[in-house]
Amino acid sequence: MNKYGLHGKLQATAGKGAYLAQILLEASKLVSTAIGCRLYLVSQDSSNPDAVWVTEVWDSKEDHDNSLQVPGVRELISQAMPLLAGRPEKGQELEVLGGTGLEVELAHIS
Amino acid sequence: MNKYGLHGKLQATAGKGAYLAQILLEASKLVSTAIGCRLYLVSQDSSNPDAVWVTEVWDSKEDHDNSLQVPGVRELISQAMPLLAGRPEKGQELEVLGGTGLEVELAHIS
Known part of the structure; x- marks a missing residue:
């Protein structure tokens, strides 16, 4: 079953x-529960230091x-x-097929 | 120390x-070592099923x-x-500040 990704x-x-990044890092602690x-990763774009990127993987959109x-x-x-300079853009929605590095083992599509 | 992110x-x-996704899922097994x-996550964009997205976090660009x-x-x-429809675009480079969900504990910036 693919997972729900958001970037x-x-x-x-x-x-x-x-x-803003600090607040989102606090948020990552909360949503981890x-x-x-x-x-739930918080990143900065070196070419645009006031842009904060959030990369998420959830079991489902509903869970998110x-x-x-x-x-x-x-x-x-x-x-x-x-703190925002405008309405947040809708993130990129992805179907996470698999990979490595998450605490939870991701079943690879066969 | 921030980590090197690539999307x-x-x-x-x-x-x-x-x-293509299958090949990249195989690649995820190799690079995990x-x-x-x-x-190293492999995802598909539901609005563009022939586009495969790779989301990576490394300790450094050099390691990548x-x-x-x-x-x-x-x-x-x-x-x-x-299998590619053209030269791969350069991915988005990010400084991963912290977050939750990786096997390795990410030190939050203080």
């Missing part, structure tokens, strides 16, 4: 990228959507929103 | 996406570049090249 950018206003969360219920996540989102 | 697309010719390989020396990797690359 998206959050553009902070000038000089706020590091602060959510059902079906297999990966439900993670908003995790206590503390909505508060972090409300902290992050004022 | 890139390989566009296969019509109908060859699944075959390479020094500094922390993540050295992975070409892993026995069998060059052979897989030579299998994949004829």
Whole structure:
């Protein structure tokens, strides 16, 4: 069964990228407790330091959507929103077929 | 110390996406043995089934570049090249700050 992947950018206003990244790193601790969360990475784009990228893998889209219920996540989102330079773009949705490196073993498609 | 992230697309010719994905899943097994390989995920874009996405995290860019020396990797690359619809685009390079889900514990930036 493929997993649900999401790769998206959050553009902070000038000089706020590091602060936004901090908030998202806090969020990664919270969502790590959510059902079906297999990966939540926070990265910066060296060519655009106020852009923060989040790369996620979930057992399902539903699990991802439900993670908003995790206590503390909505508060972090409300902290992050004022730092954004505009509406967050919808991330790239991917079907994760397999690979290596996740804590959970990914069944390769046969 | 941030890790080196790479997220890139390989566009296969019509109908060859699944075959290309298979080769890259094989590659993920090989590179998992390479020094500094922390993540190598193979995904498909549901809106473009002949596009295969590879999402990687390495301890360093150097480790990533050295992975070409892993026995069998060059052979897989030579299998994949004829399936491509053009020169592979350079992937998005990212500085992975931290997060959750990798087998290796990611130190969060303080």
